[in-house]
Amino acid sequence: MSAPDSPAETMSRAIAHIIDDDVAVRDALQWLLHSRGVESRCWVAAEEFLAAAGQGLFGCCLLDVRMPGMSGIELFDRLRALGCPIPVIFLTGHGDVPMAVKALKDGAFDFIEKPYDDNALVDKVLAAFAHDDARAAKATAASHLRGRLALLTQRESEVMQQILAGKLNKVIADELQIAMRTVEVHRSHIFEKMQVRSAVELSQLLASLGGDPPA
């Protein structure tokens, strides 16, 4: 498969990354996913994939547990260490319950034993895509919000904190020792920049970001 042309294109195209040392398994999986219209890409070794993982990856990983060199589990740990949030589905020829439990606990998307129901596997891949998509959308929204917050001036941020605390313009003016008129100007600028119409809307928007908004 060819490399993504641009970041925007990558975002729109989810790819299933197949990492397995067995060429037959790789090929069969790609054929299976292709039969359902899912785009996939094969990697011969974990190291190879890890080298490419620096770029933004979307979709999911189908990881064989046992591989020469770096094992699937180790690759998973490395990806998480790198902060790569892509969903990982483990494929194993010999199910090991404790290993599976641990992998799932650590955030693997699923742990599937060979042989598997192939179409169910494709469904799992699609679910992982959806999950990754939702995560990506959320991440995009958050980054937009952060972009908007970044537009606020220092004074506007201070005023916004006061507004979020539910204080009236008069109280804010007193506390910041500025004219009430100035507070009103700030407030309208803030609403405009954050693309909201009320203080309630602003509060909800910032809550979706989780945690405290940057000061």
Place this chain on the structure above:
Amino acid sequence: MEPGTPLSADRFSRWRWLWLLPRLAFALFVGGVGLLLWMSDRTDREERRATLISDVLWLEQNLRFHLARNEELLGRISRTHTGDPVAFEAFARSLFGHESGLRQLLWLDPEGMVRQAYPGTMDPSLLGDTGETVPSRQSQRLARSIGKPVYSRGYPYYTDDWQFEVHVPVSHGGNVIGIAVGIYRIRELLNDSVPWWLAERYRISVVTDGGKVLGTRSKVESTVVDEGYQVPFDPPGWDLALHAVPYHAPRPAASLLLSAALLVLASVVLWSLWILRRHVLRRQFVEEELRREHAFRKAMEDSLDTGMRARNLGGEITYVNPAFCRMVGWSAEELVGQKPPMPYWADDYLDQTLSIHDRVLAGEGPGEGFELKFKRRSGEIIDVLIHETPLMNSSGTHFGWMGSMVDITDRKRAEDQARQQHERLQSTARLVAVGEMASSIAHELNQPLAAISSYCTGAANVLRNRHGDKEVVSALDKAVEQSRRAAQVIRRIYSLTRPSDSQFEQVPLGRHIDAALVLIEPEIRKRGVQVRFSPHEQVVIDGDPVLIEQLLLNLLRNALDSMWDTPAENRIIGIDLSVSDGYAALEISDRGCGIDPAVAEKVFDPLFSTKPEGMGMGLAICRSVVENHRGRLTFSTNPEGGTICQLLIPLPKP
């Protein structure tokens, strides 16, 4: 034996004190006997002296008596005798005949002229005392004047004799008519008047005042030892004395014999005392030696850890040592005299014990010793190793059996433990190997089966999308079904051989390396391999201790096995344990044959081995275990020759 010396010296000094008694007794005996002899000798001498004195006194008396009688006889001379020489001679002869001592008779007229003489020879040399003529004029005058017999001084006679005279005045009718002079020769006087028995015993002599000997009566020339005894011989007067000296009388034979016997007896006593003393000393020495030897043996016996037990031919206990008593818990007094069954025989093994006991007594006991179970008094069962040997006395007669007994309970327990541990290890290794084999087979089969299934499903999907031949789709579905069935079979077999689910816990790696080294220590020693283990940090991982142990054992054994052909001084295994980047890093390096690049890719494959007897599961197991712990196992070439095996296992997240 040193400690005994002061004691024995002490004992010897006490004995020495005892030895004074016989010596003192002997000295007293000898002294007493000597005193007795001396006293008897003195008494004897005093007695002899008393006899001597009385004899001398008697002799003097006797002589005086003779002289007095001669005076009287001389006084009886008359004119009839004096007038005629023949008559005078007759008279003289009558006088000489009675052993009177007289040797010459003279008749003087009142004027002192010699009228008659018998024997008549007038020797001119016969001179009277002090140069006067014979007879002594002085004595003659004195006799005539006092009218009583007077003795003259002695004077020498030519025959080497001395003589003296007695002048007896003879009166008739109031007038002195003449004087009869009798001449005595002293030697002849002594010869005549001293009886033979006296002469036997003494040398009798007449001596003057000045000590000059005038005449001696002696029988033999014999030495005299005594000064003798002297009495004045007064009638002749003129300072003469009688001197008697006893001859050296031979001591009585009985006394001599007695003395000699006493001497001999004393020496016999002395000799026997000496012999006795020597004997006692030797005996004492031997006793001391014996005592020391006994004390030594006793100390040896008491400090022995081996239990000793002697039995007579009937099986009755005749002796037990303290170690035996300590082992079984019964005292020696309780055990000695016991007959089988003994109180310390374990109840559950009575028959076996009795049969061995009977065999030993019959002389058919196992020579190399045998193991038995005994019971302590507390009921505790102990394992003992017993050796029985026949007891022989000094003449070689077999009179019993001596058994030595060693408590081997602890040893047996340790051996059991070691065996159990070894068995556990073996079975664990077998289980892990079998599980790994099954896992490998499952993996190897599942891979193609999965591919088959995926291909078929994909093909079916494509056909369905294109509304293709339904029959083909159905056949493809069936193929998928069959591949799944095959996988089910594999899974079932795998689940049968799979080891029970491992339990993860905290595993201190350093301590497990130590434990693994201990387990293969015998082999390490046998092959003379040096192990250098330098744990840099205390590393604790999450893992299954049993699997980790298997992993370490396999890796260490591989390192050991790779160095068969390495020179002995180069057989080094380096173990390095550290922490890097969230991983526990363990490096095991050897100087062995290394890994042939041609087989490097296959080393993890199950059933692949470079060792002649290898099963080919070792590294496959290692890989599974490492995978199981989310770790990584790689090999690289040791720059110093051989292989470095690097193991990375993630540390637990804090």
